[in-house]
Amino acid sequence: MEEIEIPTEHLHETIQEKSEEALKGAENKWIMYLAISTALVAVFAAIAGLMAGHHSNEALIEQIKASDQWAYYQAKGIKAEIRSLQVNGSGDAAKIEQYKKEQQEIKKVAIAHEKLSEAHLDKHVSLAKAVTLFQIAIAVSAISILTKRKSLWYLN
Structure with a gap:
Protein backbone atom coordinates (compact mmCIF):
# COMPACT_ATOMS: atom_id res chain seq x y z
CA MET A 1 0.00 0.00 0.00
CA GLU A 2 1.12 3.55 -0.58
CA GLU A 3 2.26 5.70 2.27
CA ILE A 4 0.27 8.87 2.78
CA GLU A 5 2.36 11.88 1.84
CA ILE A 6 1.91 15.16 3.66
CA PRO A 7 3.02 18.14 1.56
CA THR A 8 4.08 20.69 4.18
CA GLU A 9 7.58 21.80 3.14
CA HIS A 10 6.51 25.07 1.53
CA LEU A 11 4.27 25.87 4.48
CA HIS A 12 7.17 25.50 6.91
CA GLU A 13 9.16 28.08 4.94
CA THR A 14 6.27 30.54 4.93
CA ILE A 15 5.65 30.02 8.63
CA GLN A 16 9.36 30.50 9.36
CA GLU A 17 9.44 33.79 7.45
CA LYS A 18 6.29 35.07 9.10
CA SER A 19 7.44 34.04 12.56
CA GLU A 20 10.68 35.99 12.07
CA GLU A 21 8.62 39.02 11.09
CA ALA A 22 6.51 38.52 14.20
CA LEU A 23 9.53 38.68 16.45
CA LYS A 24 10.24 42.17 15.10
CA GLY A 25 6.83 43.53 16.02
CA ALA A 26 5.07 42.87 19.33
CA GLU A 27 1.64 43.35 17.74
CA ASN A 28 2.18 40.24 15.64
CA LYS A 29 3.27 37.99 18.51
CA TRP A 30 0.33 35.68 17.85
CA ILE A 31 2.04 34.59 14.61
CA MET A 32 4.70 32.88 16.70
CA TYR A 33 1.99 30.93 18.55
CA LEU A 34 0.40 30.08 15.23
CA ALA A 35 3.72 28.85 13.86
CA ILE A 36 4.32 26.64 16.89
CA SER A 37 0.80 25.22 16.84
CA THR A 38 1.04 24.55 13.10
CA ALA A 39 4.34 22.75 13.57
CA LEU A 40 2.71 20.56 16.23
CA VAL A 41 -0.20 19.80 13.91
CA ALA A 42 2.32 18.85 11.20
CA VAL A 43 3.96 16.43 13.65
CA PHE A 44 0.58 14.87 14.44
CA ALA A 45 -0.17 14.60 10.72
CA ALA A 46 3.14 12.84 10.11
CA ILE A 47 2.54 10.39 12.95
CA ALA A 48 -1.02 9.69 11.81
CA GLY A 49 0.22 9.16 8.24
CA LEU A 50 2.86 6.72 9.42
CA MET A 51 0.36 4.78 11.50
CA ALA A 52 -2.21 4.74 8.66
CA GLY A 53 0.40 3.22 6.36
CA HIS A 54 1.36 0.66 9.00
CA HIS A 55 -2.23 -0.50 9.51
CA SER A 56 -2.78 -0.65 5.76
CA ASN A 57 0.25 -2.93 5.39
CA GLU A 58 -0.81 -5.09 8.33
CA ALA A 59 -4.30 -5.48 6.85
CA LEU A 60 -2.78 -6.68 3.61
CA ILE A 61 -0.49 -9.16 5.38
CA GLU A 62 -3.38 -10.58 7.43
CA GLN A 63 -5.51 -10.95 4.30
CA ILE A 64 -2.69 -12.86 2.60
CA LYS A 65 -2.43 -15.15 5.64
CA ALA A 66 -6.20 -15.72 5.52
CA SER A 67 -6.01 -16.58 1.81
CA ASP A 68 -3.20 -19.04 2.52
CA GLN A 69 -5.31 -20.70 5.21
CA TRP A 70 -8.32 -20.95 2.90
CA ALA A 71 -6.14 -22.63 0.25
CA TYR A 72 -4.90 -25.06 2.90
CA TYR A 73 -8.51 -25.66 3.96
CA GLN A 74 -9.44 -26.53 0.38
CA ALA A 75 -6.44 -28.82 0.01
CA LYS A 76 -7.58 -30.81 3.06
CA GLY A 77 -11.07 -31.02 1.57
CA ILE A 78 -9.67 -32.32 -1.69
CA LYS A 79 -7.60 -34.93 0.15
CA ALA A 80 -10.69 -36.05 2.09
CA GLU A 81 -12.71 -36.32 -1.11
CA ILE A 82 -9.99 -38.35 -2.84
CA ARG A 83 -9.84 -40.71 0.16
CA SER A 84 -13.59 -41.13 0.12
CA LEU A 85 -13.47 -42.16 -3.56
CA GLN A 86 -10.84 -44.80 -2.92
CA VAL A 87 -11.86 -48.22 -1.71
CA ASN A 88 -8.96 -49.23 0.51
CA GLY A 89 -10.59 -50.37 3.73
CA SER A 90 -11.54 -48.94 7.09
CA GLY A 91 -8.32 -46.96 7.60
CA ASP A 92 -9.52 -44.43 5.06
CA ALA A 93 -12.59 -43.48 7.09
CA ALA A 94 -10.38 -42.46 10.00
CA LYS A 95 -8.15 -40.44 7.68
CA GLU A 114 -9.75 -12.06 8.18
CA LYS A 115 -10.99 -10.37 11.35
CA LEU A 116 -7.52 -8.98 12.08
CA SER A 117 -7.32 -7.67 8.53
CA GLU A 118 -10.67 -5.90 8.91
CA ALA A 119 -9.60 -4.38 12.24
CA HIS A 120 -6.40 -3.01 10.68
CA LEU A 121 -8.36 -1.59 7.76
CA ASP A 122 -10.76 0.15 10.16
CA LYS A 123 -7.80 1.74 11.97
CA VAL A 140 -6.09 27.07 7.54
CA SER A 141 -3.10 28.09 9.66
CA ALA A 142 -1.19 29.11 6.54
CA ILE A 143 -4.17 31.14 5.32
CA SER A 144 -4.43 32.73 8.76
CA ILE A 145 -0.77 33.78 8.63
CA LEU A 146 -0.98 35.08 5.09
CA THR A 147 -4.17 37.06 5.69
CA LYS A 148 -3.18 38.00 9.28
CA ARG A 149 -6.60 36.96 10.56
CA LYS A 150 -6.53 35.56 14.06
CA SER A 151 -10.12 34.36 13.80
CA LEU A 152 -9.10 31.65 11.32
CA TRP A 153 -6.44 30.40 13.71
CA TYR A 154 -8.98 30.22 16.55
CA LEU A 155 -11.13 27.93 14.40
CA ASN A 156 -8.35 25.36 14.39
Missing part, protein backbone atom coordinates in the same frame (compact mmCIF):
# COMPACT_ATOMS: atom_id res chain seq x y z
CA ILE A 96 -11.21 -38.69 6.19
CA GLU A 97 -12.37 -37.74 9.69
CA GLN A 98 -8.89 -36.45 10.49
CA TYR A 99 -8.98 -34.24 7.40
CA LYS A 100 -12.41 -32.90 8.37
CA LYS A 101 -11.17 -32.04 11.89
CA GLU A 102 -8.09 -30.36 10.48
CA GLN A 103 -10.32 -28.36 8.13
CA GLN A 104 -12.29 -26.99 11.06
CA GLU A 105 -9.12 -25.81 12.81
CA ILE A 106 -7.79 -24.27 9.60
CA LYS A 107 -11.13 -22.50 9.10
CA LYS A 108 -10.88 -20.93 12.57
CA VAL A 109 -7.37 -19.63 11.81
CA ALA A 110 -8.47 -18.23 8.42
CA ILE A 111 -11.43 -16.42 9.99
CA ALA A 112 -9.18 -15.00 12.72
CA HIS A 113 -6.81 -13.58 10.08
CA HIS A 124 -6.27 2.73 8.63
CA VAL A 125 -9.46 4.50 7.55
CA SER A 126 -9.71 6.41 10.84
CA LEU A 127 -6.08 7.49 10.71
CA ALA A 128 -6.35 8.50 7.05
CA LYS A 129 -9.28 10.74 7.99
CA ALA A 130 -7.18 12.22 10.80
CA VAL A 131 -4.36 12.98 8.34
CA THR A 132 -6.85 14.80 6.12
CA LEU A 133 -8.12 16.88 9.03
CA PHE A 134 -4.57 17.74 10.10
CA GLN A 135 -3.75 18.82 6.55
CA ILE A 136 -6.81 21.06 6.53
CA ALA A 137 -5.74 22.57 9.86
CA ILE A 138 -2.27 23.27 8.46
CA ALA A 139 -3.78 24.93 5.39
Whole structure:
Protein backbone atom coordinates (compact mmCIF):
# COMPACT_ATOMS: atom_id res chain seq x y z
CA MET A 1 0.00 0.00 0.00
CA GLU A 2 1.12 3.55 -0.58
CA GLU A 3 2.26 5.70 2.27
CA ILE A 4 0.27 8.87 2.78
CA GLU A 5 2.36 11.88 1.84
CA ILE A 6 1.91 15.16 3.66
CA PRO A 7 3.02 18.14 1.56
CA THR A 8 4.08 20.69 4.18
CA GLU A 9 7.58 21.80 3.14
CA HIS A 10 6.51 25.07 1.53
CA LEU A 11 4.27 25.87 4.48
CA HIS A 12 7.17 25.50 6.91
CA GLU A 13 9.16 28.08 4.94
CA THR A 14 6.27 30.54 4.93
CA ILE A 15 5.65 30.02 8.63
CA GLN A 16 9.36 30.50 9.36
CA GLU A 17 9.44 33.79 7.45
CA LYS A 18 6.29 35.07 9.10
CA SER A 19 7.44 34.04 12.56
CA GLU A 20 10.68 35.99 12.07
CA GLU A 21 8.62 39.02 11.09
CA ALA A 22 6.51 38.52 14.20
CA LEU A 23 9.53 38.68 16.45
CA LYS A 24 10.24 42.17 15.10
CA GLY A 25 6.83 43.53 16.02
CA ALA A 26 5.07 42.87 19.33
CA GLU A 27 1.64 43.35 17.74
CA ASN A 28 2.18 40.24 15.64
CA LYS A 29 3.27 37.99 18.51
CA TRP A 30 0.33 35.68 17.85
CA ILE A 31 2.04 34.59 14.61
CA MET A 32 4.70 32.88 16.70
CA TYR A 33 1.99 30.93 18.55
CA LEU A 34 0.40 30.08 15.23
CA ALA A 35 3.72 28.85 13.86
CA ILE A 36 4.32 26.64 16.89
CA SER A 37 0.80 25.22 16.84
CA THR A 38 1.04 24.55 13.10
CA ALA A 39 4.34 22.75 13.57
CA LEU A 40 2.71 20.56 16.23
CA VAL A 41 -0.20 19.80 13.91
CA ALA A 42 2.32 18.85 11.20
CA VAL A 43 3.96 16.43 13.65
CA PHE A 44 0.58 14.87 14.44
CA ALA A 45 -0.17 14.60 10.72
CA ALA A 46 3.14 12.84 10.11
CA ILE A 47 2.54 10.39 12.95
CA ALA A 48 -1.02 9.69 11.81
CA GLY A 49 0.22 9.16 8.24
CA LEU A 50 2.86 6.72 9.42
CA MET A 51 0.36 4.78 11.50
CA ALA A 52 -2.21 4.74 8.66
CA GLY A 53 0.40 3.22 6.36
CA HIS A 54 1.36 0.66 9.00
CA HIS A 55 -2.23 -0.50 9.51
CA SER A 56 -2.78 -0.65 5.76
CA ASN A 57 0.25 -2.93 5.39
CA GLU A 58 -0.81 -5.09 8.33
CA ALA A 59 -4.30 -5.48 6.85
CA LEU A 60 -2.78 -6.68 3.61
CA ILE A 61 -0.49 -9.16 5.38
CA GLU A 62 -3.38 -10.58 7.43
CA GLN A 63 -5.51 -10.95 4.30
CA ILE A 64 -2.69 -12.86 2.60
CA LYS A 65 -2.43 -15.15 5.64
CA ALA A 66 -6.20 -15.72 5.52
CA SER A 67 -6.01 -16.58 1.81
CA ASP A 68 -3.20 -19.04 2.52
CA GLN A 69 -5.31 -20.70 5.21
CA TRP A 70 -8.32 -20.95 2.90
CA ALA A 71 -6.14 -22.63 0.25
CA TYR A 72 -4.90 -25.06 2.90
CA TYR A 73 -8.51 -25.66 3.96
CA GLN A 74 -9.44 -26.53 0.38
CA ALA A 75 -6.44 -28.82 0.01
CA LYS A 76 -7.58 -30.81 3.06
CA GLY A 77 -11.07 -31.02 1.57
CA ILE A 78 -9.67 -32.32 -1.69
CA LYS A 79 -7.60 -34.93 0.15
CA ALA A 80 -10.69 -36.05 2.09
CA GLU A 81 -12.71 -36.32 -1.11
CA ILE A 82 -9.99 -38.35 -2.84
CA ARG A 83 -9.84 -40.71 0.16
CA SER A 84 -13.59 -41.13 0.12
CA LEU A 85 -13.47 -42.16 -3.56
CA GLN A 86 -10.84 -44.80 -2.92
CA VAL A 87 -11.86 -48.22 -1.71
CA ASN A 88 -8.96 -49.23 0.51
CA GLY A 89 -10.59 -50.37 3.73
CA SER A 90 -11.54 -48.94 7.09
CA GLY A 91 -8.32 -46.96 7.60
CA ASP A 92 -9.52 -44.43 5.06
CA ALA A 93 -12.59 -43.48 7.09
CA ALA A 94 -10.38 -42.46 10.00
CA LYS A 95 -8.15 -40.44 7.68
CA ILE A 96 -11.21 -38.69 6.19
CA GLU A 97 -12.37 -37.74 9.69
CA GLN A 98 -8.89 -36.45 10.49
CA TYR A 99 -8.98 -34.24 7.40
CA LYS A 100 -12.41 -32.90 8.37
CA LYS A 101 -11.17 -32.04 11.89
CA GLU A 102 -8.09 -30.36 10.48
CA GLN A 103 -10.32 -28.36 8.13
CA GLN A 104 -12.29 -26.99 11.06
CA GLU A 105 -9.12 -25.81 12.81
CA ILE A 106 -7.79 -24.27 9.60
CA LYS A 107 -11.13 -22.50 9.10
CA LYS A 108 -10.88 -20.93 12.57
CA VAL A 109 -7.37 -19.63 11.81
CA ALA A 110 -8.47 -18.23 8.42
CA ILE A 111 -11.43 -16.42 9.99
CA ALA A 112 -9.18 -15.00 12.72
CA HIS A 113 -6.81 -13.58 10.08
CA GLU A 114 -9.75 -12.06 8.18
CA LYS A 115 -10.99 -10.37 11.35
CA LEU A 116 -7.52 -8.98 12.08
CA SER A 117 -7.32 -7.67 8.53
CA GLU A 118 -10.67 -5.90 8.91
CA ALA A 119 -9.60 -4.38 12.24
CA HIS A 120 -6.40 -3.01 10.68
CA LEU A 121 -8.36 -1.59 7.76
CA ASP A 122 -10.76 0.15 10.16
CA LYS A 123 -7.80 1.74 11.97
CA HIS A 124 -6.27 2.73 8.63
CA VAL A 125 -9.46 4.50 7.55
CA SER A 126 -9.71 6.41 10.84
CA LEU A 127 -6.08 7.49 10.71
CA ALA A 128 -6.35 8.50 7.05
CA LYS A 129 -9.28 10.74 7.99
CA ALA A 130 -7.18 12.22 10.80
CA VAL A 131 -4.36 12.98 8.34
CA THR A 132 -6.85 14.80 6.12
CA LEU A 133 -8.12 16.88 9.03
CA PHE A 134 -4.57 17.74 10.10
CA GLN A 135 -3.75 18.82 6.55
CA ILE A 136 -6.81 21.06 6.53
CA ALA A 137 -5.74 22.57 9.86
CA ILE A 138 -2.27 23.27 8.46
CA ALA A 139 -3.78 24.93 5.39
CA VAL A 140 -6.09 27.07 7.54
CA SER A 141 -3.10 28.09 9.66
CA ALA A 142 -1.19 29.11 6.54
CA ILE A 143 -4.17 31.14 5.32
CA SER A 144 -4.43 32.73 8.76
CA ILE A 145 -0.77 33.78 8.63
CA LEU A 146 -0.98 35.08 5.09
CA THR A 147 -4.17 37.06 5.69
CA LYS A 148 -3.18 38.00 9.28
CA ARG A 149 -6.60 36.96 10.56
CA LYS A 150 -6.53 35.56 14.06
CA SER A 151 -10.12 34.36 13.80
CA LEU A 152 -9.10 31.65 11.32
CA TRP A 153 -6.44 30.40 13.71
CA TYR A 154 -8.98 30.22 16.55
CA LEU A 155 -11.13 27.93 14.40
CA ASN A 156 -8.35 25.36 14.39
